[in-house]
Amino acid sequence: MLTGVIAAMSQLFTSPFMVDVEQIRKEHKGARNHRDLDRVASVKLLNDFIQLESVPDSLRIKAQNLVKSHSIHEAKSEKLYKELTSLKKSKKVKGFKNINLFLANFGNPLFIFVTGLLFIFLYRFRKNIDWKNLVKSFPYIGLMYLFVSLVYLIWVFNPRREIEFGYYITGILFASIFAVIGLKKLLMHLFKINNIDIEKEKLLKAIRILFKQLLKTNFDKGFVKEEKIGDYIETSNETISKVNREIKS
Amino acid sequence: MKSKKTKKDLDELSEKGLLDDGIRDSYIGKISQYKEKLNKLKKEVDEREQKNLERFKNLPKGRLLQFGEFQIYVSP
Numbered sequence: 001m002l003t004g005v006i007a008a009m010s011q012l013f014t015s016p017f018m019v020d021v022e023q024i025r026k027e028h029k030g031a032r033n034h035r036d037l038d039r040v041a042s043v044k045l046l047n048d049f050i051q052l053e054s055v056p057d058s059l060r061i062k063a064q065n066l067v068k069s070h071s072i073h074e075a076k077s078e079k080l081y082k083e084l085t086s087l088k089k090s091k092k093v094k095g096f097k098n099i100n101l102f103l104a105n106f107g108n109p110l111f112i113f114v115t116g117l118l119f120i121f122l123y124r125f126r127k128n129i130d131w132k133n134l135v136k137s138f139p140y141i142g143l144m145y146l147f148v149s150l151v152y153l154i155w156v157f158n159p160r161r162e163i164e165f166g167y168y169i170t171g172i173l174f175a176s177i178f179a180v181i182g183l184k185k186l187l188m189h190l191f192k193i194n195n196i197d198i199e200k201e202k203l204l205k206a207i208r209i210l211f212k213q214l215l216k217t218n219f220d221k222g223f224v225k226e227e228k229i230g231d232y233i234e235t236s237n238e239t240i241s242k243v244n245r246e247i248k249s
Numbered sequence: 250m251k252s253k254k255t256k257k258d259l260d261e262l263s264e265k266g267l268l269d270d271g272i273r274d275s276y277i278g279k280i281s282q283y284k285e286k287l288n289k290l291k292k293e294v295d296e297r298e299q300k301n302l303e304r305f306k307n308l309p310k311g312r313l314l315q316f317g318e319f320q321i322y323v324s325p
Contacts, residue, residue: 207267215276229283236276237255244258247265 008112043070111148125190133189140182147175207243214239255280 043066049055050063088097096102122129151171155163214236218224224232259273302323308314311325 204266208269211262211268212272215272219279230287233280233283237258240255240258240262243267244261247262247267 040074043067108152130189134186137182137185137189140178140185144175144178144182147171147178 046063047067050060050067055063091098093099093102096105148171151163151167154167158164218232256277259268259276262268263273305321305323308321308323310323312322314321
């Protein structure tokens, strides 16, 4: 359990922000911006150069086409950039880039949360639980956990960015099979929902009621005549021995 | 009344949880109570028989005699 907690929290000890990479990224961005500004300025300068009379016609036509194509592409780029930012914003879910990332980061912690609740629940009702039979569901639940975690562990050591679809589906399939079997057994033996125990309790109670009437109430309330008491006691004794023989067999 | 066997049967039934607390003891108490009564009655009957034998020893034997509602027979 402790290794699990340490492994889950170990990412706190490593920073997600790499200072040296950020610094160089900033410098590169600055240099790139300057390069772009210089390019735009050079196109403008070209436009000015076209106006000179000493420029030959072939070069002038080429330059004019270049300036035109640059302005078209610049307008298109600006328009597409705006569309991109608004589309990205629409796809965001609770601060995550898209719903896929949100679910990926939500699913596993939720799984762990539910497991915690389950343990607390089992402790709270420990006296009413049929533990010997409940434990029979544990191998299936354990296998379910193993399959789910194996998918992620294999992915971590795999160089691919996304979990491979084949592994994912296989893991889900087997995990769900074991989850269904394990959950069924868990619920069956939680709170002694096993039908045989409830029926047995009911029958025992019924037999107790009948014996009380036969052996106590009939005497106490004087339902048996004095002269018949001997016969009544004999028949009661026969009944008692018959019941005992039935129970023994 | 086979009280020994009954006691054993009752013990086994109460072990299995088929008898409420105290039912076994109260039943066995009643059996002994009525056994006592029965013995008392038997004693009374024996005493009466002895008394009557003495009272009617002079009557003829081996014949049923009727005195109004009462019948007397002295065995020979």
